[in-house]
Amino acid sequence: MAEKIKPTQKLATHTLTDLYYRDQNLVTDMMGKMSFTEAMIGHILNRTPTAADVAIIDAVLLALMEHGLTPSAVATRLTYHSAPEALQAAVAAGLLNVGSTFVGTMENCSKLLREMVEGTEPMDTAAKRIVAEHRAQRKHLPGFGHHLHKPDDPRTPKLFEIARANGVRGDYIRAIEVLSQAVDDSFGKHLTINATGGTAAVLSEIGIPPEIMRGFAVIARAAGLVAHIAEEREVPTARTIWDLVEEEIPYAGNALEDILDDGNDGGDD
Amino acid sequence: MAEKIKPTQKLATHTLTDLYYRDQNLVTDMMGKMSFTEAMIGHILNRTPTAADVAIIDAVLLALMEHGLTPSAVATRLTYHSAPEALQAAVAAGLLNVGSTFVGTMENCSKLLREMVEGTEPMDTAAKRIVAEHRAQRKHLPGFGHHLHKPDDPRTPKLFEIARANGVRGDYIRAIEVLSQAVDDSFGKHLTINATGGTAAVLSEIGIPPEIMRGFAVIARAAGLVAHIAEEREVPTARTIWDLVEEEIPYAGNALEDILDDGNDGGDD
């Protein structure tokens, strides 16, 4: 069997007395000198974070940290109720909701924007083509529309403002704005650029690969979910959620007939 | 059935045009004005973060973000290899390792410190009693010792330095230092205060309840695990890890005899 090439890692090492994250000494170069956001950017992206990196990533993390009693928060609260011995499992259950339905759109949106920025077509031609193709295939256009925020998701213009104030080139922001115009023209009404669309654009501006974008949503939401656990400890909701669901999504199978025939009065009171 | 009291939540709300995290408008009060660390402190702890809060939490998050190819990182890398469609699941698999063995010690340590700070015994009497009790029950003293960092885990004095520079009262830091002296006296050799012990002390200084402490380890490690995924995409290790484990932890059951009797040469080459 041929000798396999052994992979290596460049994220961390240690001696008896020191720890290194990538090429920096954790204790002497990092702790007390940089924020968590700066440290994670350097660690994930393997580069010295710029001011624009930090400003944009901080804004993105804030925008994605919380959105109330979403599926992720409900999964976390229920799981914490079921297994309070394992806070980490409750957060993990919530994070498993950071999937394609709500957050994966970020990646697909950023791929469209890249196509517009890097392609040879004029941007508005590309935008019209992309919208037409999605409509022809009855596919949702990732990054557009929000069932709660109308006419506009307020997070998006703020992300663009922060990015521009920090001197990004603006190609991806312009691309999504051109795409947005093409969307509105095609549908004959205004659809907002939502927070995942806005995030896709600003993360593209600082060179975050689409395949890693979801990671920032995971980190942001982890913090939000810890807040939900802290609140659940003070004001439990899990039992109420369970009762609500059992009452409002009732059993409707054939066994009901047997039960009614028996005059049996059916549970929980 | 008596009317149940409906619980409420105070973490987030929204209108058509605005989002609020607790009592602040996300877009006008928070984004562009505060770091992710500040935002998470306010959100989790329901208070306006002080400079000490931010300095200490940033330092703690850095200290806990990464420690190389630990069980959490290995679980994340393997899971990402198995299911690259679900980055969130790979992070979740890693976070399920933020359990009692490595991180839960933080909570137990902080409970001992609270006993020393809030109790009526003189601190050094309490320390001697706690050490004696743990030794009598052959229980590990949480927050002490580290198999890699000798004589001292360098993260701990740095955490204390940052906390003191930011004007904390210092009761919990003093408690763990008194406890450390009792440990060394009892064992007749020096055991380091490790990073979970140091973290327990500084998080206690700013009033983080023990039951929530693990949450900061989860948030920190989420960022570290995203970095492991980013590296795994560039330099895959999962297949190597699998091969290593299969080779070095071989099958040793009775079926081997059948296989050898058959002259069958056993797989994978």
Place this chain on the structure above:
Amino acid sequence: MAEKIKPTQKLATHTLTDLYYRDQNLVTDMMGKMSFTEAMIGHILNRTPTAADVAIIDAVLLALMEHGLTPSAVATRLTYHSAPEALQAAVAAGLLNVGSTFVGTMENCSKLLREMVEGTEPMDTAAKRIVAEHRAQRKHLPGFGHHLHKPDDPRTPKLFEIARANGVRGDYIRAIEVLSQAVDDSFGKHLTINATGGTAAVLSEIGIPPEIMRGFAVIARAAGLVAHIAEEREVPTARTIWDLVEEEIPYAGNALEDILDDGNDGGDD
């Protein structure tokens, strides 16, 4: 560095043409010849399953497979809605609910039963002492009471009937029945032996260690959760659950005042 002793595993091996589970050839000795239940018993417990093993484990798996829209099922349905690309993650989110609150009681109950069976006290003396101790410490007695099933959880007598029909010695069943009498005497009313109590007794009868018992609940519930996903695909409930929770657990923080002052009408319609 001293040579470390390498651990081995005895669960599986393979040649180019054969697979072995423990000491059996999967294809020639197992597939087509045994049920999944038989195979898992042999695999987990490392013994040839008896008829009693199979009858009892089958009954336990059925009893624990499903209980309607419990926290585990709700977590699974929400997660499937959020990440339909990863069915495995939806099941995992649900399984994270198989924790100490609902299922861990099985382990604690079985430890009490072992104390009664293996101890030197007469069984009824031990039972009275255990009940008294739990009441004195205001601790819930694991395995007793159920908020839905009154006067008796019907699964428990059926588990005992199946176990006895299959010739178990009956020491643990007798122990829990003696304990049940002591509970009723102490409380002056009847509390049912619930399904986790019944399961603890019958799994103890066939020698399942308490630390592994929860594993059978995990396997059983995995099947139930796949059924919930299959139904969710036909009759989606996740969006309804989300709406219910947002409506019934409303925001009650201070930001409401700002919102009302603005005459802003608050979302989602």
Place this chain on the structure above:
Amino acid sequence: MAEKIKPTQKLATHTLTDLYYRDQNLVTDMMGKMSFTEAMIGHILNRTPTAADVAIIDAVLLALMEHGLTPSAVATRLTYHSAPEALQAAVAAGLLNVGSTFVGTMENCSKLLREMVEGTEPMDTAAKRIVAEHRAQRKHLPGFGHHLHKPDDPRTPKLFEIARANGVRGDYIRAIEVLSQAVDDSFGKHLTINATGGTAAVLSEIGIPPEIMRGFAVIARAAGLVAHIAEEREVPTARTIWDLVEEEIPYAGNALEDILDDGNDGGDD
């Protein structure tokens, strides 16, 4: 706001004294009368299981339960070491590995088979077209090839034998055999139909929708992972795995130079 239609569920209900799974009384109709496999088929597929259903699903569950120290087993063992208080979390971490790389191929394979069985092309024409298309796009053909089992994965012919002995029509088995011939002709060498390919065919024979197939892999593997936990309790491997990985996948970043310059001897001995 228009009245929303409330969804219902048909999986379970209960009265004070009875539980129903779908339309059957758990205690009087199911426990003691059917195996776990029969119960899960009825529950997931909403039909009375046939003998063929039970034989095929049992064989599939056995075939997918275990494959040694795979990524799923390693993730489970590491997580159990990190958080022994939460067995369910260790199983969940392993199950998160039942993703597209190893098991998702089952779904894609079954879609190709359906295309061959339900389409208007002659089967061998369809087979040649499918192989040609995959080769042109350099896409792996799902269900074919196995790095450990050569020339043939022994599980596949056994699955087909069991299915045929139980009187299935055989359309999907024939389809994958025709596809296999086209694969061999195109590549000029034999590639095995692997266990996921074989499973796809036999589950299609009994009408399991592709989107649910992965669920049976999850249930099967849950049992295998509980066995890994049981063994890990007796013969711990997690620490060895950690050491192996740290040693064999070393740090190779720039910090090494600083460390060497300092004459610092680098950790863990």
